[in-house]
Amino acid sequence: MSSTRRLLRSLLGREDVRSISRRYFVSNGFDGTLTSIGVIVGAVLSGVSDGVTVVTIGLGAAVGLGTSAVWSVWEIERAETRAEIMRIEAAMLTDLDDTQVQREQRAARVIHATASGLGPLIGVLIPLSPLLFEGTVFSMAEAGVVGVALGIAVLAVFGAYMGSISGQRWYVSALRMGLAGLVVAVINLFLPG
Numbered sequence: 710m711s712s713t714r715r716l717l718r719s720l721l722g723r724e725d726v727r728s729i730s731r732r733y734f735v736s737n738g739f740d741g742t743l744t745s746i747g748v749i750v751g752a753v754l755s756g757v758s759d760g761v762t763v764v765t766i767g768l769g770a771a772v773g774l775g776t777s778a779v780w781s782v783w784e785i786e787r788a789e790t791r792a793e794i795m796r797i798e799a800a801m802l803t804d805l806d807d808t809q810v811q812r813e814q815r816a817a818r819v820i821h822a823t824a825s826g827l828g829p830l831i832g833v834l835i836p837l838s839p840l841l842f843e844g845t846v847f848s849m850a851e852a853g854v855v856g857v858a859l860g861i862a863v864l865a866v867f868g869a870y871m872g873s874i875s876g877q878r879w880y881v882s883a884l885r886m887g888l889a890g891l892v893v894a895v896i897n898l899f900l901p902g
Contacts, residue, residue: 716816726817731874733825735867737778739886741832742867743893744770746860749836750897753853760843760852767837774829782825783818790814836860861890 720726745767752763794805794814805811839847839855847855865887872882 713816716812717820720813720817720820726820729817730821730824733778733782733821734828735871736828737774737825738828738832738867739864739889740778741771741774741829742836742860742863743832743889744774744829745833745836746857746890746893747897749840749853749856749860750894751900753850754897754900758849760840760847760849763840763843764837767833767840771830771833774833775826778829779822779826783822786818786821790818832860832863835863857890857894861887861894864890 748767748770749763752766757763794811797810798805836856836859839852839859843849843852846852865883868886869879869883871877871886872879875882
């Protein structure tokens with residue numbers, strides 16, 4: 710096994726790395742899912758007549774959100790880890806360039822940015838998937854309803870997961886997170902368009 714894979718595997722075993730990655734994944738997945746619900750409801754209410762068009766619009770949102778998630782986390786973690794290395798260097802009176810500490814922080818940054826980018830992709834793509842079957846399995850309105858329901862389910866899964874790792878009642882956390890999707894859908898119903 711290469712030293713990079715060993716390092717990544719070792720870091721994935723650390724709770725501090727998993728915790729930060731989990732936060733980025735869920736937070737950006739939440740954003741992606743709510744964005745997808747908004748795109749679906751807006752498209753259906755605006756009279757978009759074909760699901761592939763909505764999927765194309767949603768993919769544009771996924772690219773934007775995914776790029777934002779990866780890029781921002783990369784830069785945030787780069788600044789934070791650099792500041793941490795500078796504090797350690799000052800305390801130890803030594804240069805930590807090209808050391809195990811620096812390599813671990815760089816690899817952790819890759820893990821965080823990857824998790825951050827995957828969140829919105831999942832959050833956008835799952836709710837959009839029924840729109841690919843518009844015209845064969847679903848009408849446009851049915852595909853929209855199923856897409857919103859899937860979005861709410863994705864949010865509920867995020868909530869259940871976060872609730873379970875924090876010792877809360879997973880179903881209460883699931884309901885709280887899922888409710889956000891319903892709120893976005895309802896607000897979109899009342900927007901002019």
